[in-house]
Amino acid sequence: MAAIKPSLAKGTRDFSPAQMEKRNYIFNTLKTVFKKFGYNEIQTPSFENLSTLTGKYGDEGDKLIFKILNSGDYLSKVSDEQLSARNSNKLIPYISEKALRYDLTVPFARYVVMHQNDIALPFKRFQIQPVWRADRPQRGRYREFYQCDVDVVGSESLLNEAEFILIYQQALQALGLKDFTIKINNRKILTGIAEIIGKPELIVDMTVAIDKLDKIGLDGVNKELLERGFTTMDLDILKPIIELKGNNEEKLQQLKTVLANSENGLKGIQEIEEVFGYVKTFASENVLDEFVEVDITLARGLNYYTGCIFEVKTNEVAMGSIGGGGRYDDLTGMFGLKGLTGVGVSFGADRIYDVLEELNLYPASNSTSTKVLIINFDKSIEGYSLPLLAELRNAGIAAELYPTAAKLKKQMSYADAKQIPFVLLVGDEEKETGLLSLKNMDSGEQIKVDRQQLIQYFS
Amino acid sequence: MAAIKPSLAKGTRDFSPAQMEKRNYIFNTLKTVFKKFGYNEIQTPSFENLSTLTGKYGDEGDKLIFKILNSGDYLSKVSDEQLSARNSNKLIPYISEKALRYDLTVPFARYVVMHQNDIALPFKRFQIQPVWRADRPQRGRYREFYQCDVDVVGSESLLNEAEFILIYQQALQALGLKDFTIKINNRKILTGIAEIIGKPELIVDMTVAIDKLDKIGLDGVNKELLERGFTTMDLDILKPIIELKGNNEEKLQQLKTVLANSENGLKGIQEIEEVFGYVKTFASENVLDEFVEVDITLARGLNYYTGCIFEVKTNEVAMGSIGGGGRYDDLTGMFGLKGLTGVGVSFGADRIYDVLEELNLYPASNSTSTKVLIINFDKSIEGYSLPLLAELRNAGIAAELYPTAAKLKKQMSYADAKQIPFVLLVGDEEKETGLLSLKNMDSGEQIKVDRQQLIQYFS
Numbered sequence: 080m081a082a083i084k085p086s087l088a089k090g091t092r093d094f095s096p097a098q099m100e101k102r103n104y105i106f107n108t109l110k111t112v113f114k115k116f117g118y119n120e121i122q123t124p125s126f127e128n129l130s131t132l133t134g135k136y137g138d139e140g141d142k143l144i145f146k147i148l149n150s151g152d153y154l155s156k157v158s159d160e161q162l163s164a165r166n167s168n169k170l171i172p173y174i175s176e177k178a179l180r181y182d183l184t185v186p187f188a189r190y191v192v193m194h195q196n197d198i199a200l201p202f203k204r205f206q207i208q209p210v211w212r213a214d215r216p217q218r219g220r221y222r223e224f225y226q227c228d229v230d231v232v233g234s235e236s237l238l239n240e241a242e243f244i245l246i247y248q249q250a251l252q253a254l255g256l257k258d259f260t261i262k263i264n265n266r267k268i269l270t271g272i273a274e275i276i277g278k279p280e281l282i283v284d285m286t287v288a289i290d291k292l293d294k295i296g297l298d299g300v301n302k303e304l305l306e307r308g309f310t311t312m313d314l315d316i317l318k319p320i321i322e323l324k325g326n327n328e329e330k331l332q333q334l335k336t337v338l339a340n341s342e343n344g345l346k347g348i349q350e351i352e353e354v355f356g357y358v359k360t361f362a363s364e365n366v367l368d369e370f371v372e373v374d375i376t377l378a379r380g381l382n383y384y385t386g387c388i389f390e391v392k393t394n395e396v397a398m399g400s401i402g403g404g405g406r407y408d409d410l411t412g413m414f415g416l417k418g419l420t421g422v423g424v425s426f427g428a429d430r431i432y433d434v435l436e437e438l439n440l441y442p443a444s445n446s447t448s449t450k451v452l453i454i455n456f457d458k459s460i461e462g463y464s465l466p467l468l469a470e471l472r473n474a475g476i477a478a479e480l481y482p483t484a485a486k487l488k489k490q491m492s493y494a495d496a497k498q499i500p501f502v503l504l505v506g507d508e509e510k511e512t513g514l515l516s517l518k519n520m521d522s523g524e525q526i527k528v529d530r531q532q533l534i535q536y537f538s
Numbered sequence: 539m540a541a542i543k544p545s546l547a548k549g550t551r552d553f554s555p556a557q558m559e560k561r562n563y564i565f566n567t568l569k570t571v572f573k574k575f576g577y578n579e580i581q582t583p584s585f586e587n588l589s590t591l592t593g594k595y596g597d598e599g600d601k602l603i604f605k606i607l608n609s610g611d612y613l614s615k616v617s618d619e620q621l622s623a624r625n626s627n628k629l630i631p632y633i634s635e636k637a638l639r640y641d642l643t644v645p646f647a648r649y650v651v652m653h654q655n656d657i658a659l660p661f662k663r664f665q666i667q668p669v670w671r672a673d674r675p676q677r678g679r680y681r682e683f684y685q686c687d688v689d690v691v692g693s694e695s696l697l698n699e700a701e702f703i704l705i706y707q708q709a710l711q712a713l714g715l716k717d718f719t720i721k722i723n724n725r726k727i728l729t730g731i732a733e734i735i736g737k738p739e740l741i742v743d744m745t746v747a748i749d750k751l752d753k754i755g756l757d758g759v760n761k762e763l764l765e766r767g768f769t770t771m772d773l774d775i776l777k778p779i780i781e782l783k784g785n786n787e788e789k790l791q792q793l794k795t796v797l798a799n800s801e802n803g804l805k806g807i808q809e810i811e812e813v814f815g816y817v818k819t820f821a822s823e824n825v826l827d828e829f830v831e832v833d834i835t836l837a838r839g840l841n842y843y844t845g846c847i848f849e850v851k852t853n854e855v856a857m858g859s860i861g862g863g864g865r866y867d868d869l870t871g872m873f874g875l876k877g878l879t880g881v882g883v884s885f886g887a888d889r890i891y892d893v894l895e896e897l898n899l900y901p902a903s904n905s906t907s908t909k910v911l912i913i914n915f916d917k918s919i920e921g922y923s924l925p926l927l928a929e930l931r932n933a934g935i936a937a938e939l940y941p942t943a944a945k946l947k948k949q950m951s952y953a954d955a956k957q958i959p960f961v962l963l964v965g966d967e968e969k970e971t972g973l974l975s976l977k978n979m980d981s982g983e984q985i986k987v988d989r990q991q992l993i994q995y996f997s
Contacts (some may be wrong), residue, residue, distance in 0.1 A: 084873070084874060085587075085590055085648040085651050085652055086587060086652070087583060087586075087652070088583060088585050088587050088635075088636050090585055091583030091584075091585065092583060093580065093582050093583070093649055093652070094580060094582075094661070095653065095656070095657075096578030096579060099578070099579040099580060099581060100578075100579075103579070106640050112906075113905040114936045115931045115934070115935070115936050115937070116931070116936075116938070117907070117908045117911075117936060117937070117938035118559070119559075119907055120555060120558040120559075120562070121552065121553060121554055121555060121556035121558060122552070122553040122558060123552050123553075123554070124546065124550030124551060124682050125584060125668060125670070125682055126547050126550065126604075126637075126670075126682070127546075127547055128544075128545060128546075131544055131545075133582065136711055136729060142609070142610075143609075145585075145606050145607075145609070146606070146607040147604050147605070147606055147607065148604075148605040148606070148607050148633070148634055148640070150601070150602075150604070151626070152599075152626045153626050154625075154626045154629070156638075159622075162621050162622070162624070163618075163622070165612045165613050165713070166613075167610070167611045167612050167614070167749040170613070171607070174548075174607070175607055177547050177604075179584075179606070186931070188544075191957070192544050192547070193544055193546070193552070194552070194554065197554070198554075198955070199951065199952045199954075199956055200942060200952075200954030203938075204555070204637075209584060211584070211585075213609040220867070220991050223583050223584055223585070228587070234941045234942070235942075236942045238920075238940035238941045239941060273854075301544060311668075328943075330573075357920075357924065357938060360920065360921050360924040360925065361634070361924045361925065361927070361928050362928060364867040386799070407583070414543070414544045414686075428561045437672070448573040448576070448577075449573075449576045449578075452576075461697075461816075461819065462819050465816065465819040465820045466820065466821070466822070469820050469821060469822070472574040472575070476574070477573045477574050477575075477576060479575070479576035479662075481699045482660060482693045482695035482696075482698060482699065483693070483695045491803055492658065493658045493659075493660075495576075495656030495658075496657070497658055499797055513677040521883065534628075535989075
C-alpha cells in the first residue's frame with residue numbers, strides 16, 4: 080500500500096488538546112446551568128433512517144442531508160431502467176436507507192414519540208451533539224458542527240419561557256460575557272400586525288421584509304414591502320410598529336394601542352408580559368432591563384414558532400446571533416403524535432467559542448491539564464521521582480515525569496509546547512536535601528519546596 | 539406529508555437521561571485518570587476521506603466501513619459502461635469520497651501526521667468518540683458505539699507501559715471494581731517461542747491456536763497446532779510454555795530457561811521485567827501481585843503489536859475483555875511518517891457500562907440531576923416559590939418548580955419518573971410560618987426546614 084498524504088475531509092476539523100479544553104469548558108459551563116434548571120442530557124444516534132429525515136427540512140434541506148450508501152451489493156435493488164435513467168436524486172432511496180443527522184430537532188421529535196410511554200411530561204432535555212450538512216464549506220461554516228439544544232415539551236406554562244431567559248443570562252454570564260441582548264418577540268404579535276393591515280395571508284412576506292430593518296433600514300424595508308404586495312397605506316400603519324421606541328414596557332404599551340383590535344396581537348403581548356412577570360419574581364437582579372429587549376422585527380423560523388421567539392446577541396464582539404429559539408406547537412406531529420407543545424432554545428457553540436477567544440475569556444488554569452512536569456535528569460533518579468509522581472497524582476494533580484533522560488532543553492520545550500505551567504527539577508542535590516526546585520515556566524521564577532509544600536502548592 | 543411511525547436505524551441506540559448520566563460518569567471518571575497521567579483529549583471528524591480509511595482494516599474491514607454518498611449529481615462521474623456493469627463494489631470510489639470513522643486509530647495516525655509540526659513528542663492523547671461499523675447487529679454489538687483510546691507516540695520508554703498498568707488499575711478502581719486482571723505479554727516472547735521451535739514463519743498460526751487455551755483446553759490447542767503445521771515434537775517443546783505455572787516472577791524465570799537461546803525472547807522478558815520494575819517503584823500498593831498476570835497465550839492484534847501486549851478482564855462478572863492494547867512500532871507509516879513508535883490501550887465503554895450495572899456500582903447521587911422539585915399548589919404561591927427556586931439554583935442545587943398547579947398526584951408522579959429524590963411542599967401554611975415541608979421520595983419521611991436549612995441540606 081503506497082503511503083498517501085493524508086488530509087481532512089472538506090469542511091471538517093480536528094480538535095487539538097487546547098481547543099478541546101476550551102470546547103469542554105464551554106459545554107461543561109452550559110451543562111451545569113441546564114442541569115440547575117432541571118434539564119437532563121440525552122443523545123440520539125448519528126444516523127437515522129432516511130425516511131425519518133426526508134421531507135422535514137424543505138427541498139433545499141433534503142439536498143444537504145448526507146446519505147449513507149447501503150452496505151453490500153447496494154445496486155441489487157435497482158432495475159436496469161432506473162440505472163440507465165441516471166437520475167441521481169430518484170435513485171437515492173434505492174441505494175441509501177440511512178442518513179446523517181441534519182439537526183437535533185427531528186431526532187428529538189423521533190425520540191419523544193418512540194419513548195412517549197417512558198418519559199414523564201413535561202420532558203426537559205438538552206442535547207449537545209454534532210450534526211452534518213453538505214453545505215459548501217466556507218469561513219465559519221463547516222460540514223460537521225455541534226448543536227446545543229435545550230427544550231421542554233408537554234408544558235404550556237410560560238414559566239418555561241421565563242426560565243429560558245434566565246438560562247441564557249446565567250449561562251452567558253458564567254462564560255464571562257457581560258454585555259449581551261436577549262431579544263424577544265411573539266409570533267402572535269406578528270400575526271396581529273398582519274391582521275390589522277388586513278393582509279394575514281402576507282404575514283411571511285411582511286416578516287421577511289421587516290426582519291431586514293437592521294441591514295437595509297426603513298426605506299429598504301418599505302421598498303421591499305411594496306414589492307411584496309403591500310400598499311403605501313399599509314406602510315403608514317406599519318411605520319410606528321417597525322420603529323417602535325422606548326423601553327420594553329413602553330413598547331408593549333404602544334403595541335397594545337396599535338393592536339387593540341387584534342385578539343391574536345393582544346394575546347402575544349400578554350404572553351410576553353406574563354413571561355416578564357415571572358422573570359421579575361424570579362430574579363433579584365434587574366435581568367429584564369439589563370438584558371432583555373422586545374424586538375418585533377425578530378421573526379426567525381416563522382413557520383415553526385407559534386408563541387414567544389428568542390434571539391441572543393453579544394454586544395462585545397461583532398458577531399451574528401449566538402443563540403435563539405421559541406415556542407412551537409407541533410414538534411411531533413410529523414411522527415403522528417399531535418398537539419404536543421414545547422419551547423426550546425439553542426446555543427451557537429462555534430460562535431461562542433470565537434467570542435470567548437476574542438475577549439480572552441477562557442480561564443487560565445484551563446490552558447493545559449498537566450500542572451507539573453518532573454524533569455528526568457538520569458535513570459538513577461527515577462527511584463526518587465516515581466513515588467513523588469505517584470504522590471502528586473494521588474492528590475489529584477495532573478503530573479508527568481519526562482519518560483527518558485533527554486537533554487534538558489528538549490524536556491523544557493516539551494513543557495513549553497504542552498503549556499505545562501511548572502517544571503520540577505529533581506537532581507542528586509534535591510534528593511539529598513529533600514528540597515525540590517520548582518520553576519514557574521511563565522515567570523522563570525524558581526523556588527525551593529519540600530514534598531509536602533509541593534502538594535499544597537497545587538492543591 | 540403522511541405521518542410515519544418512527545424507528546431507530548438498525549444497530550443504533552438512543553441514550554435516555556438515566557443512561558447518559560451513567561455513561562458520563564464512566565467517561566468522566568476515565569478522563570480524570572487520563573489527565574492525571576498527562577494525557578490530553580483530542581477529537582477528529584466523524585467522516586474522513588474514503589482514501590484515508592480504505593485498505594487499513596483488511597478486505598473484511600473495508601466492507602464494514604459506512605460510505606457516504608456524494609452530494610448532488612453523484613452519478614455524473616460514472617460512465618454508462620460502469621453503470622451497466624452493476625459492480626457495486628467497483629462503483630464505490632466514483633459515487634462516494636467520504637466514509638464514517640471505523641475506529642480511532644487510523645484517524646489518530648492521520649492526525650499525528652498532519653499535525654506533526656505542531657505537536658511535542660512524546661504526544662499523549664486520549665479520544666472518546668463513536669465509531670461506526672456495518673456489522674450485522676446483535677445482542678451487545680451495535681453499528682454505532684463509542685471507543686475510548688489512550689495512546690502515547692514518540693517515546694520508547696517502558697515507563698509508558700508501566701503507567702498504562704497504573705491507568706487501568708486506578709481507572710477501574712475509581713469505577714468501583716475490586717477484582718480484575720491486567721494480563722501482560724510481549725510480542726517478542728511469542729517471536730522467541732516460534733524461533734526456538736524453529737518455525738518463526740508459523741508465529742501467527744501458533745498464537746492463534748494457543749490464544750484459544752481458555753476455550754478449548756490443551757488438547758484442543760494441540761489438535762489445532764498439528765493442523766496448522768506443527769509436529770508432535772514441537773508440541774513437547776510448547777507444552778511447558780503454554781502451561782506455565784506459578785506467580786509472575788516464577789513464570790518469567792521459567793521462560794528465561796526455555797528461551798535462553800532466543801535473543802528476541804529474552805528481550806521480551808526483559809521488557810516485562812523493566813515495566814514491572816517501574817510499577818514497583820511507582821506504587822505503594824502491591825499492584826503487580828494483586829492485579830497483573832503474565833499470560834503468554836495473550837496475542838491480540840499480533841500483526842500490529844511489537845512489544846508489550848495488554849488485556850484486562852473483570853473477575854466479578856462473566857464478561858469478555860473490558861480493555862486491551864500494546865506497543866506498536868509503526869502507527870503512521872501508512873501516511874508516510876515512518877519509525878514513530880507508540881503504545882496505547884483502550885477501554886470497552888459498553889462492557890464497562892454493563893459490568894457496573896450488574897454490580898450496582900453507579901453512585902446513588904448519580905440517579906438524577908434534579909435534587910428537589912417544588913410542588914406547585916396554586917398560582918398565587920409562585921411569588922413565594924420562584925425566589926426560593928432561584929436561591930436553590932444560585933447555591934448550585936438543581937431544582938425545579940412544577941410549571942403548573944396540576945393535581946398533586948401528577949406532580950408526584952413526575953418526581954417519581956424523573957427520580958427526583960426530594961419534593962418541597964410550599965402551601966399557605968409554609969408561606970406563613972416560613973417552615974417548608976421537605977419530603978424524601980424514597981423513605982416517605984417528611985421534615986420541616988426553614989430556607990437556610992434547606993440550602994444547607996443540599997450543600
